[in-house]
Amino acid sequence: MAERPVRQPADDLSLPQPYLLFLGDVTEPSFAKTAFGLADWAADKCVGEFALGETGVSTGLPEMSPAEAAAAGAKAMVIGVANPGGVIPEAWRAALVDALEAGLDIVSGLHNRLASFPELAEAARRNDRRLIDVRVPPPDITVGNGRKRSGKRLLTVGTDCALGKKYTALALHRAFVARGEEADFRATGQTGIMIAGGGIPMDAVISDFEAGAAEKLSPDAAPGHWDVIEGQGSLFNPAYAAVSLGLLHGSQPDVFVVCHDPRRTMILGLEGFALPSVEDVIDLTIRLGRLTNPAIRCGGVSFNTSGMSAEDAGALCAAESERLGLPVADPVRGEANFDRLVDNCLL
Amino acid sequence: MAERPVRQPADDLSLPQPYLLFLGDVTEPSFAKTAFGLADWAADKCVGEFALGETGVSTGLPEMSPAEAAAAGAKAMVIGVANPGGVIPEAWRAALVDALEAGLDIVSGLHNRLASFPELAEAARRNDRRLIDVRVPPPDITVGNGRKRSGKRLLTVGTDCALGKKYTALALHRAFVARGEEADFRATGQTGIMIAGGGIPMDAVISDFEAGAAEKLSPDAAPGHWDVIEGQGSLFNPAYAAVSLGLLHGSQPDVFVVCHDPRRTMILGLEGFALPSVEDVIDLTIRLGRLTNPAIRCGGVSFNTSGMSAEDAGALCAAESERLGLPVADPVRGEANFDRLVDNCLL
Structure with a gap:
C-alpha cells in the first residue's frame, strides 16, 4: 500500500x-x-x-x-x-x-x-x-558554518551517557527562569523534545550535518538570553563521541556543566573503557570547545547521587567542590549547593 | 509511479x-x-x-x-x-x-x-x-563497541578538508603493496569508494553510528595485514569534526599520517577559522585516538605541494622534516622522501 x-x-x-x-x-x-x-x-x-x-x-x-x-x-x-x-x-x-x-x-x-x-x-x-x-530530524538541516551567534549558551556534558545531562539542563533552565533570566531549554533527545515541545534528535542527524544541526537548534538570540542545551553522549564514549563533538562545536557554549555519576566506574555497555575523571572531561571540553567559542568555561559539576543517603551525598558534593574548586551539586538535593552552581554559571 | x-x-x-x-x-x-x-x-x-x-x-x-x-x-x-x-x-x-x-x-x-x-x-x-x-551508506550499520580488532591500521588525517587525504592513503597503500605488505585501501568518500570498489561514505552515516561504521569498514584481519583508511574532514573543522572523530575512534589506527597544504592559511569555506598547525593536529589526534588505541603514533606528514617548483617543494619538505622530527613528503614528488615516510609508517 x-x-x-x-x-x-x-x-x-x-x-x-x-x-x-x-x-x-x-x-x-x-x-x-x-x-x-x-x-x-x-x-x-x-x-x-x-x-x-x-x-x-x-x-x-x-x-x-x-x-x-x-x-x-x-x-x-x-x-x-x-x-x-x-x-x-x-x-x-x-x-x-x-x-x-x-x-x-x-x-x-x-x-x-x-x-x-x-x-x-x-x-x-x-x-x-x-x-x-521525534526520532526523525527535520529535513532542512545544513552543514555548520562556525559563525558566532548572539545570546548566551550553556551545554551539559558528561563523563558518559545516561547519567543526568537532560535532567541537569532542565533543572538549570528552571533555576535560570526562577531568577528572572530569559532562557530556553533546547532539547536534543526524544524525551527532551517532547518536554520542550521541539528540538532536534542529535543522534539521528547525518554526521556531516551534526554541527549544523546544533547551530540550528540554538539560533541568534538577545544578548542576555540563555539557551540551556541538553547534552548527548560523552567525548570519552568510543561509540558516541562524534555526536558529542558535533553538538559541542555547533552549540558554541559559553558555559558547560559536567554531569557525572560518582558510583559509575566504567563506560556503560562497553567492555574495558574506564570512566574518565571529571577533570579530564573539563580539560578536553575546553580544548575542543575553544574552536567555536574561545571564552568557553566550566560552570560546575552535577552529580547524580540517587541511591545515596542525603548525608553521604552532601559530604561527597562538598569534598568534590573543594577538590575541584568548582560548585558540585545534585540538582535534586541541597538547595544551597545547587544555588552556588547556578550562581557560577550565570557569572 | x-x-x-x-x-x-x-x-x-x-x-x-x-x-x-x-x-x-x-x-x-x-x-x-x-x-x-x-x-x-x-x-x-x-x-x-x-x-x-x-x-x-x-x-x-x-x-x-x-x-x-x-x-x-x-x-x-x-x-x-x-x-x-x-x-x-x-x-x-x-x-x-x-x-x-x-x-x-x-x-x-x-x-x-x-x-x-x-x-x-x-x-x-x-x-x-x-x-x-555510493553516497548512500549500507543499511546494517550498528553502534560502535570500541573492541580492539586484529590487524594493523593506518588513517590519514588533515589540517582541513580537501587537501590530499584520499590521495595520500592511495599512495601509501600502493607503496605498502609494492613492498610486499598485505594491505587494503579502505574508502570513506564517494570517489574513494568507486576506486576501491567498496567502502562507506562516512559523511552520510547517522551520527550515532559513525564510529560503528568505521569499525565495520576495517574488520578483524590477519596480524600483519594493513588497512589504509582514507580520512575525512578535520578535527579542527567546526563543520565536520564529528565525522573525523567518529572515523578516528572507529578506525582505532596504529599509525596516522597528517595531510597538509602548506599554502593554505584558513579553513576552507569558513570565515575566521585559521588552519591549525601540523603539530596541533598530531597532538590532538594522539590525545583523542588513544581512547580506542593507546599505542597510536604519527607516522609522518604528507604535503600537497602542487603549484610549487620541485626545488621549493623539496626544500620545504626537508626543512619541515627537520623541524618536526618526522618524515615529510609529497607522495607525487621525491621518491626518497616518500620512502622515508613509508619506512616510518611500517616501523
Missing part, C-alpha cells in the same frame, strides 16, 4: 501541544519514564493521562479518554511508555486509532516509525492527523 | 566491477575528476571510457559503447563526471538507459539519487539492473 508521507514537526521544530499522555498497558512504572518526565517537567503542557485498563501506573494527572482530552484542548497524544525493544504492540493500536479519530496527532519517540503500521497510517490519512516520530 | 527499491551495494560493501567510465558531455577536464581518479588508481578495474560526442576530454582508456564494454566484461557504468550542483542532466539520461539495456549497472556519486529519475528507475527494473548511489 502506498503511504502518504508522514508530516513532520514544522521548520520551527515545534510539536502540537498540549498533550494527552498515553500509558498503554504497562504495569511497571519504569517503562513509563517518558510520561513521568513530561508530568514532572511539562505539567502545564499536559491535560491528562490515558491508560488501557487498571494498570496501577499513574502520573497523577487526570484520567481522560482521547475524546475527553480533545474536548479539553489537547492537540496530540504522546506515547509516554516504552516496551523492551521500543516496539508498538498490537494491544495499543486500537487506542492510537481512537486518538486519531478524536482529532489528536500522535507523538512517539519509539524506534518503530508510526507510519510503518498500516492501520495507523490509514487512520492518520482519513482524519488528516499527523504521525510524528 | 511506485518505485522498486534500489538495490544497494552488498553487505560486503562491494561494487560491480570492472567499470566503463562515463564522461558525459563535459568539455572541461576538471569536471571529470572522478573518471581521472579511477583511471589513475583503478585502471585495472576499468575496461574503457564513453563520452557523448567529441568533447576533447579523455582519460586515455579505449573508447567503447556500453554494449562493447559489456562484451568486454564490464559490469557497471560509472558516472565519472560532475556538473556544478551534482545533478544528472537531461542530455545524459538516454546514455544511462542504454547502459542499463546493455546489461550494465549504474554507479553514481552525484547528489541526485539515480532512482529519482523515473526513466532510469523504469529501465533498471525492466533489465533487472542496479542503480547504485
